[in-house]
Amino acid sequence: MLLGGIIFIGFLGNLITMFTPEKSHVAMIQINGEIGTDHDTGNGEKIAQHLLTAMSNDDAQMIVIKANSPGGSPTDSQTINEIIVQYKQWKSPLPKGISEQIINDIENPVMMFQEDFTSSIDLKTLPRKLIVAVVIKQCASACVQAIINADVIIGQRASLIGNIGVRLDRINFSDFAKNVGVTNTTITSGQYKAMLNPWHAIDSEELDIAKTTLIEPVFEQFKADVLAARAEKFKLELDTLFSGLVWTGDEAQRIGLIDGVSNPVAVKSALEKISKAQYKEYSIESFSLGAFIKNPFASMGYL
Incomplete structure (x- = not known):
């Protein structure tokens, strides 16, 4: 009876979600842990599919990628990056200065504490959805490749960001x-x-042979993605950028690897006010009977 009741609740939750009209929202997609795992927040194909869903959803006013990863598989990070690049190629470019406006709003304390504050950014006038990447503890190696083409990249002061390179x-x-x-x-x-x-x-x-046939070709692909995204923003020698060094969020902003420094609470508050909508988590898999039978507690998020 307990098993039947839990399964019924899971299916009921899915049905309610299915028939509940969707509201305007900020699509929040997570990259969490090692990239290349089979988890919903680590698998490049699943993350890219979430991005594609948000890009196609008229109710999604903006896309936020919450990144906390030490890196991982280059094929998975390329999948995520290429979906972002193709979306930006499909749509017209954003007006100049949007990134700076976003950062100014996020760093403005009024955005958090004044409920009726109105941003100068009108999302309805933009040719496509803004993509904002928010780094929490770390975004290293393949994680950098995954988010490098976001319109705005924000870290925390002590976030660890960089380690651009390939290892075997x-x-x-x-x-x-x-x-x-x-x-x-x-x-x-x-x-x-x-x-x-x-x-x-x-x-x-x-x-x-391993370096020539395996390491260097993938490294060149990585470098090309980074330079295509942010070449004009870097304020350091490229040999240093691609040396494998890791920087704090403060330093990453100084050298142009990210655009701003804040914290996830301030970012969420500002972006919800800019979009006049609340965050909606995309990185949660729906109830799976197969997963439940295999591990009933894992499917509910307890293990």
């Missing part, structure tokens, strides 16, 4: 295996098929 880890078990008397025999179809096999030490030739 390869464990070497060969000495350990030798000490414990374990051997590994690998039969391959080609000379380099087992190049990254952890049971033998990698030599200099294989290191060069």
